[in-house]
Amino acid sequence: MKKALLFVVALSAISASIAQAADRLQINTVLTLDGKAIEHRTAYIDNGETVHYLSDHTLEAMKAKDPNVKIEDNEKRAVGLEAHLTARLNSDGKILLTSKASYVGFYGYQDSPIPGVENAEFWTRELSGTRTINLAEPARYYDARQLKDKHDAFITVTVTRI
Structure with missing residues (x-):
């Protein structure tokens, strides 16, 4: 009798964890930059999985103003959303819902101490945190630091069950 009871309890626990793991979720992410929604991404994951968004746009850290100046080993920096x-x-x-995200924006190229070369200037927003939300409830992640530049960037993430 004890063995049968233990078997039923174990079977219930296994089936509950399998049912939970089988849940599919849709994650909608909207990036808003300076008041305008500029990017929307949708991903489908299993419960507990992580979706990775990587920027596919890069800029060179230095730029030659003079075509005769050659820059070797010029570093490239990803610009945009990484989440x-x-x-x-x-x-x-x-x-x-856990977000480990950042947005890197580009100010422009500025004169550098090296003649004929300009340096890229970037700005960054950390868009990270963890919170508990209801299904289909939007969660906004923004940089809580007090920053003096005029750029505002945040992501709004909505999760639904599919």
Whole structure:
């Protein structure tokens, strides 16, 4: 009798974890820059997985003003949104949502101490945090630092069950 009871309890625990793991989630992410939605991404993941968004745009750290100046080993820097979002559906039906994200923007090229060369100037916003939300409830991640430049960037993430 004890063995049968233990078997039923173990089977229930296994089936509950399998049911939870089988949940598919849709993650919608909107990047807003200076008041305008400029990028929208949608991903489909299993419960507890992480979606990775990587920027596919890079800029060179230095630029020659003079075509006769050659820059060797010029560093490239990713510009745009990079995000790692994890969504976990809890047993209470709420979502534990973790964002490890940043946005890198480009000011422009400025004169450098090296004659004939300009340096790129970038700005960054950290868009990270963890929170518990309801399904389909938008979660906004923004940089909490007090920054003096005039750029505003944040992401809004919405998770739904599919």
